[in-house]
Structure formats: structure tokens, C-alpha cells
Amino acid sequence: xxxxxxxxxxxxxxxxxxxxxxxxxxxxxxxxxxxxxxxxxxxxxxxxxxxxxxxxxxxxxxxxxxxxxxxxxxxxxxxxxxxxxxxxxxxxxxxxxxxxxxxxxxxxxxxxxxxxxxxxxxxxxxxxxxxxxxxxxxxxxxxxxxxxxxxxxxxxxxxxxxxxxxxxxxxxxxxxxxxxxxxxxxxxxxxxxxxxxxxxxxxxxxxxxxxxxxxxxxxxxxxxxxxxxxxxxxxxxxxxxxxxxxxxxxxxxxxxxxxxxxxxxxxxxxxxxxxxxxxxxxxxxxxxxxxxxxxxxxxxxxxxxxxxxxxxxxxxxxxxxxxxxxxxxxxxxxxxxxxxxxxxxxxxxxxxxxxxxxxxxxxxxxxxxxxxxxxxxxxxxxxxxxxxxxxxxxxxxxxxxxxxxxxxxxxxxxxxxxxxxxxxxxxxxxxxxxxxxxxxxxxxxxxxxxxxxxxxxxxxxxxxxxxxxxxxxxxxxxxxxxxxxxxxxxxxxxxxxxxxxxxxxxxxxxxxxxxxxxxxxxxxxxxxxxxxxxxxxxxxxxxxxxxxxxxxxxxxxxxxxxxxxxxxxxxxxxxxxxxxxxxxxxxxxxxxxxxxxxxxxxxxxxxxxxxxxxxxxxxxxxxxxxxxxxxxxxxxxxxxxxxxxxxxxxxxxxxxxxxxxxxxxxxxxxxxxxxxxxxxxxxxxxx
Amino acid sequence: xxxxxxxxxxxxxxxxxxxxxxxxxxxxxxxxxxxxxxxxxxxxxxxxxxxxxxxxxxxxxxxxxxxxxxx
Numbered sequence: 001x002x003x004x005x006x007x008x009x010x011x012x013x014x015x016x017x018x019x020x021x022x023x024x025x026x027x028x029x030x031x032x033x034x035x036x037x038x039x040x041x042x043x044x045x046x047x048x049x050x051x052x053x054x055x056x057x058x059x060x061x062x063x064x065x066x067x068x069x070x071x072x073x074x075x076x077x078x079x080x081x082x083x084x085x086x087x088x089x090x091x092x093x094x095x096x097x098x099x100x101x102x103x104x105x106x107x108x109x110x111x112x113x114x115x116x117x118x119x120x121x122x123x124x125x126x127x128x129x130x131x132x133x134x135x136x137x138x139x140x141x142x143x144x145x146x147x148x149x150x151x152x153x154x155x156x157x158x159x160x161x162x163x164x165x166x167x168x169x170x171x172x173x174x175x176x177x178x179x180x181x182x183x184x185x186x187x188x189x190x191x192x193x194x195x196x197x198x199x200x201x202x203x204x205x206x207x208x209x210x211x212x213x214x215x216x217x218x219x220x221x222x223x224x225x226x227x228x229x230x231x232x233x234x235x236x237x238x239x240x241x242x243x244x245x246x247x248x249x250x251x252x253x254x255x256x257x258x259x260x261x262x263x264x265x266x267x268x269x270x271x272x273x274x275x276x277x278x279x280x281x282x283x284x285x286x287x288x289x290x291x292x293x294x295x296x297x298x299x300x301x302x303x304x305x306x307x308x309x310x311x312x313x314x315x316x317x318x319x320x321x322x323x324x325x326x327x328x329x330x331x332x333x334x335x336x337x338x339x340x341x342x343x344x345x346x347x348x349x350x351x352x353x354x355x356x357x358x359x360x361x362x363x364x365x366x367x368x369x370x371x372x373x374x375x376x377x378x379x380x381x382x383x384x385x386x387x388x389x390x391x392x393x394x395x396x397x398x399x400x401x402x403x404x405x406x407x408x409x410x411x412x413x414x415x416x417x418x419x420x421x422x423x424x425x426x427x428x429x430x431x432x433x434x435x436x437x438x439x440x441x442x443x444x445x446x447x448x449x450x451x452x453x454x455x456x457x458x459x460x461x462x463x464x465x466x467x468x469x470x471x472x473x474x475x476x477x478x479x480x481x482x483x484x485x486x487x488x489x490x491x492x493x494x495x496x497x498x499x500x501x502x503x504x505x506x507x508x509x510x511x512x513x514x515x516x517x518x519x520x521x522x523x524x525x526x527x528x529x530x531x532x533x534x535x536x537x538x539x540x541x542x543x544x545x546x547x548x549x550x551x552x553x554x555x556x557x558x559x560x561x562x563x564x565x566x567x568x569x570x571x572x573x574x575x576x577x578x579x580x581x582x583x584x585x586x587x588x589x590x591x592x593x594x595x596x597x598x599x600x601x602x603x604x605x606x607x608x609x610x611x612x613x614x615x616x617x618x619x620x621x622x623x624x625x626x627x628x629x630x631x632x633x634x635x636x637x638x639x640x641x642x643x644x645x646x647x648x649x650x651x652x653x654x655x656x657x658x659x660x661x662x663x664x665x666x667x668x669x670x671x672x673x674x675x676x677x678x679x680x681x682x683x684x685x686x687x
Numbered sequence: 688x689x690x691x692x693x694x695x696x697x698x699x700x701x702x703x704x705x706x707x708x709x710x711x712x713x714x715x716x717x718x719x720x721x722x723x724x725x726x727x728x729x730x731x732x733x734x735x736x737x738x739x740x741x742x743x744x745x746x747x748x749x750x751x752x753x754x755x756x757x758x
Contacts, residue, residue, distance in 0.1 A: 061714060061717035061718055062713070062714075062717040064713060064717075066710040066713065066714060067710075092742040093719070093741060093742050093743050095719070095741060096717075096718065096719040096740075096741065096743060099717055100717075124742070218708075219707070222716075226716075226721065241742075248744075249729070252729070252730070252737075256730050256732065256737065258732055258733075354746065355730075355732055355735055355737060355746050356732065358732065358733055358734055358735040358746075358748070359732065359733035359734065362733070362734055367748065368735060368746070369746075461709070461711030461712075461747075461748060461750055461751035462711070462735075462746075462747065462748040462751065463711060463714055463715050463718065463745060463746065463747045463748070463751060464745070464746050465718060465743055465744065465745055465746075466737070466743075466744040466745070466746060468744075
């Protein structure tokens with residue numbers, strides 16, 4: 001099957017990735033703020049006898065490479081020479097978008113122009129003559145509404161048609177420039193305008209042109225592009241349409257108000273977390289009970305009756321159910337948290353925080369814009385660090401990059417949720433708020449230290465676009481949430497499973513070891529105890545769990561699950577009644593659903609406020625080795641120490657190996673110091 | 688006068704831009720704030736301004752605003 005490579009391009013926030021979701025059903029990340037797509041991503045679909053590769057490039061305003069995301073887009077277009085360019089524009093802002101269109105047309109590749117947000121354009125009374133665009137530029141034009149998917153079916157046929165007919169687009173500039181370009185074309189045989197302009201820039205004709213028009217070459221070319229896009233806009237737009245005061249202006253009066261805006265921000269964050277925790281907790285409890293009371297015994301009975309050796313039944317119970325299964329119980333929490341973050345992302349609210357926080361960020365020597373990747377960090381540190389590529393200044397980029405790893409991501413939340421549900425049932429919200437704020441505080445301190453030492457430079461300029469508020473489509477929100485959950489499940493099946501096997505093997509080495517504390521795992525853990533003793537962690541089972549947790553923080557929980565299950569291993573029950581147990585689990589699921597919805601009507605965060613005695617369960621066993629103070633100290637350690645392979649590798653890629661290793665060391669030391677302080681203080685208070 | 692001295696809620700026309708070779712000014716023009724454009728100052732918060740240019744909203748900092756001569 002023939003391969004057609006399509007570059008998907010457009011300004012930031014024109015709905016590129018949402019459209020891709022519609023046409024390819026792909027699971028690409030989208031968000032309603034400039035610069036979410038920071039790395040090129042690909043989706044492959046078979047259509048009309050072709051294998052169509054859609055490459056989603058970062059959103060850019062021009063092809064003049066200033067920041068890194070622009071360089072990525074330009075190098076792809078220049079070096080990979082895509083067969084078709086899919087240029088998506090935001091119709092209400094057509095005039096602005098056409099500048100990039102002009103630059104794209106210069107490549108001379110068959111082009112499909114997608115007029116997205118057609119409904120918004122119609123609403124403001126804008127009229128665009130799409131046939132005239134096709135005629136003038138020799139391109140295919142498709143009208144779409146990203147939110148509902150209307151018109152998106154027309155995109156693939158348009159790509160195929162433009163490709164099959166090899167539609168070379170037409171673009172012409174002023175007569176002086178065109179005359180020079182014609183000469184160069186005759187001399188060199190080059191056809192596309194971009195190459196011709198590059199040759200002209202290096203040729204003697206450039207001086208003549210500059211003298212004749214009285215401006216610099218770059219001014220001449222950029223003026224020509226503006227003139228072209230402006231002229232095209234005048235020619236094809238019959239009615240410009242004017243937005244009156246719309247809903248966005250109305251909401252912004254509150255959301256961007258210096259005082260009320262802050263209050264709103266606090267309310268939004270509170271509500272998002274309240275829903276994430278309270279809605280998911282009944283399901284977390286249900287999955288936990290399902291694993292421990294149903295799946296665990298069931299698999300034990302089945303494996304035993306099938307004649308599997310004893311060690312395998314133990315392995316399954318300890319590493320799979322105890323380790324991986326333990327982490328999986330938090331899937332409902334991760335899912336709802338991502339759902340909330342995605343809704344916020346897509347609604348257009350998050351960039352507003354940049355405006356609101358500028359004054360504060362300025363004190364740290366940063367622009368308000370830096371807040372956007374920091375907020376993304378609460379979703380996952382890795383894409384947040386990649387999003388710093390939109391920052392033009394290297395100094396700002398490094399400062400923000402080194403703040404992001406202190407933002408509490410959902411993996412840390414898994415650890416918090418676990419300890420809070422054991423030790424802080426009375427004040428879950430207070431402890432969570434403390435941890436999230438502590439992370440922010442450490443980030444601020446880090447920025448201040450860096451600013452006073454290595455990165456003294458002054459601020460560069462700052463400009464960013466605020467998208468209008470949009471009601472996100474349910475389909476897109478659910479798709480994105482699913483992508484995150486799938487990612488978490490994938491990690492559970494690979495990384496976490498691998499780590500559980502690793503820990504299990506260490507626990508059973510040397511073979512036949514009687515007491516787990518005499519195993520290799522026990523010895524390593526004991527050797528580490530002196531380092532962690534001052535911060536309240538004096539148990540080898542916990543220190544051992546920290547080693548594989550470098551891969552991902554939630555592994556600390558799965559490892560502890562494996563170790564403690566191994567220690568307290570009991571043979572599968574003899575009298576397991578399958579149908580009774582199943583009936584019980586199904587009916588308790590109904591109760592969980594009811595509890596989840598009921599929790600939404602209260603104002604207070606009630607998650608983890610469960611009262612039950614869990615002495616015999618895994619949680620109960622782990623609880624015996626901690627005190628509230630050491631649990632708090634442990635959470636602080638997990639929060640601050642960058643124990644995440646994903647984050648570390650993206651740091652290496654973005655700021656270099658040396659800086660990344662230094663940062664890792666710094667985060668370890670900072671984690672230890674803060675845990676020490678927290679442990680000592682909490683020991684006094686929580687007596 | 689430059690953009691910093693525009694009154695809140697007032698419309699203005701961009702007369703000229705200084706420092707056209709600086710990346711930030713290039714970006715600003717690419718985002719739609721060009722010579723001859725009509726725009727409106729919607730809000731001000733400390734060092735940042737919120738502008739309405741055609742159908743889009745831009746945030747720019749005070750320092751960059753000083754590069755924009757308006758009438």
C-alpha cells in the first residue's frame with residue numbers, strides 16, 4: 001500500500017489535535033492552550049488505498065524558527081518533505097492564520113486548508129467564499145467543527161485528491177520580488193518559492209532589491225507575506241463578522257479580576273480535587289476489596305487445583321496480586337483526576353492563570369506564562385517539561401524545568417492516598433493541601449536559589465494568546481482521560497510488574513531462604529536504614545521498596561505490597577465460595593456507585609474518612625511499621641525526591657545530562673532535609 | 688505614545704513597532720498585532736496587558752508594550 005505523509009500544521013490552539021482525534025480516532029494529546037503539542041506525533045490510517053501518515057506538528061504562528069517548537073516544525077517540513085500539507089486554521093481568526101498559510105504554500109506541496117471552528121465564524125456573522133480560495137490558491141478547502149466533528153469526514157478524501165492530482169498551490173508576491181524569483185528559477189531550475197527565496201537571499205540580486213524597495217531583505221519578504229495574506233483575506237471574506245461582548249469577556253471579568261480571580265482560582269482547584277477524591281474513593285475501596293477478597297483467593301484456589309507448584313502460587317499472590325494489583329486499586333482515582341485536569345485544560349481556563357499569576361511569578365524572575373507548564377505538571381511532569389520548549393529564553397526554560405518535578409503528580413497521589421487512608425483519616429484534605437503546597441514551596445525556593453546563583457539574567461519579553469472559553473466535547477475529554485488511564489495500566493503491566501518480579505526475586509534469594517529479612521532484599525534494605533533513620537524510616541521493608549521506586553513512585557506501594565504479602569503469606573483458603581463472593585462484590589459495586597454520586601453533594605472533602613479496622617490486611621500490616629509522623633515524612637520524601645525514570649530521562653533530553661544528574665542529587669538532598677524537618681516537627685505535634 | 692499609556696477599555700491603532708528584528712516583536716506581529724491594526728485594551732494586571740485584536744485575545748508584558756507606538 002502506498003504511503004502518503006501528511007504534515008498537520010496550524011497556529012497554536014486552532015483545534016488541530018481535536019480534529020486528528022476525529023479523523024484518525026487516534027489517541028493524541030490535546031488541550032485548549034497554546035503549545036500543548038510540543039513534540040511531533042504520528043497517526044496512521046488506511047484510506048482510499050493509501051496508508052496515510054498524519055504527523056501532528058507543534059502549533060506555530062510563523063515558520064521563522066525562534067523557539068524550539070518552531071524549529072521542530074520547520075525542520076520536519078524542510079527535511080522530511082511531506083507529500084501533503086494539512087493546514088488547519090481557526091476561521092474566526094482567519095486573517096491572522098493566513099500568514100502561516102502563505103509560508104506553507106511557499107513549499108509548493110499539495111495543500112489542504114481546513115477551516116475549523118466554522119460554527120463560531122457563522123455565529124459572529126462571518127462569510128467565507130471557500131470556492132474562491134480553492135480557485136485562487138489551487139488547494140482543497142474543507143469546513144469543519146472540531147467540537148462536534150462536523151465536516152471532518154471530508155478531510156481524508158481531500159488529502160487523497162490533492163495528492164493524486166498533485167495540486168501545486170499558487171502563491172504570488174509583488175512584481176519586483178516575483179521578477180527576481182523568476183530569474184533565479186530560470187538559472188537554477190528550482191520551482192518552489194521557499195527555495196527560490198533562500199537562493200535570492202544569498203545572491204547579488206538581493207542588494208538590488210533592497211536598494212530599490214528601501215528596506216532590508218527580511219522586511220521585504222515578511223511584508224510580502226503579510227500583503228499576500230491580507231489581500232487573500234479581503235478577497236475571500238465577504239463579511240468579516242464582529243464579535244460583540246461574548247461569554248468569554250463576561251467570564252474574564254471575573255476570572256481575570258486581580259482579587260476575585262484569585263478566589264475563583266482557589267475554588268476551581270478545590271472543586272477539581274474534591275470531585276477527584278470523593279467521587280473515586282468508593283471505587284478505590286471496591287477495587288481493593290475485589291482484589292483482596294475475591295481475585296486473590298480465587299486465583300489461589302484455581303492455580304492450586306490446576307496443580308501449579310507452590311512457589312508459583314506464592315509468586316502470583318505476592319508479586320501479581322500483592323504488587324501490581326495493589327497499585328491498580330488506584331485506577332479510579334487516577335482516572336477521575338485526569339478527567340478533571342482534561343476538562344480544565346480544554347475549557348481554556350488554565351492560560352488565564354498565566355495572566356493572573358504574572359505579578360507573583362515576576363517575583364521569581366519568571367513570566368506568568370511559566371505557570372502553564374507548572375500546572376501541567378500536576379497532570380504529569382514529563383509532558384510538562386516538554387511543554388517548556390515553547391519558551392524562547394533558555395534561562396526561563398531551565399528555571400521552569402527545574403520547578404516542574406516538584407509538582408505533585410497523580411503517581412505521588414497514589415502514595416499519599418495510601419498513607420492518608422491509614423494515618424490521617426480525620427484530616428485528609430489538610431494533609432493533601434499541605435503536601436501539594438509544600439511541593440510548590442520547594443519549587444519556588446529552587447527558582448529563587450537558581451536565580452540568585454546561576455541564572456541571574458533579566459527577563460525577556462512575553463506574549464501569549466488566550467483562547468476563548470470552550471465547552472469541551474465529551475468524546476474528546478473521555479478519549480484523553482482514557483489515554484492517561486491506559487498509560488497507567490500499561491505501566492502497571494510492564495514497569496511495575498517488572499519491579500514487582502525484581503523485588504520478589506530479591507526476597508527469595510538465596511533460594512529457600514526461611515525468613516524474608518534474611519534474603520538479599522532484606523540485607524540491602526537494612527544497609528540503607530541508617531540513611532533514612534533520621535527521617536523516621538527505620539524499617540528495611542520500606543527502604544528496600546525505595547530502590548525500584550526510582551522507576552516510578554507508585555512502585556514504592558507495589559513493592560511494599562509484595563514484601564509485606566511475602567512476609568505475611570497465608571495459603572489460599574479452602575472454603576472459597578465463588579458464587580457467594582461474586583454476588584457480594586456485584587452488590588457492593590452498586591453501593592460504591594451510590595456513594596460516589598452522594599459524595600458530590602457535600603462541600604467538604606470526605607475521601608479517606610473511612611472507619612474500619614484493618615489489622616489483618618496489607619494496609620494493617622504496613623501501618624504497624626509507621627507512625628503518623630514517619631508516614632508524613634515518607635510522603636514528603638516521595639514528593640520531593642525525583643524518583644521517576646520518565647522525568648529523569650526527559651530532564652536529560654531537555655537540559656542535558658550533567659544538569660539532570662545534579663538536579664537529581666539536589667532533589668534527594670532537599671527531600672531528606674524537608675523530611676527530617678517535617679518528621680521532627682510532626683513527632684512533637686502528633687504525639 | 689506607546690501602548691502602555693492607553694486607557695483601559697479604549698481602542699487604538701498600531702502606528703509602528705520598534706525592534707522589529709527581536710523575536711518577541713516578530714511573534715507579536717505574527718499573532719496579529721501589526722502596523723495599522725485596530726485593537727482594544729481589555730484589562731491590565733500589574734505588568735501584563737490583555738488586548739483584543741480582531742477575534743483573538745493577547746497577553747503582553749509592559750516592557751514589550753513599550754515597543755508598540757499607538758495612535
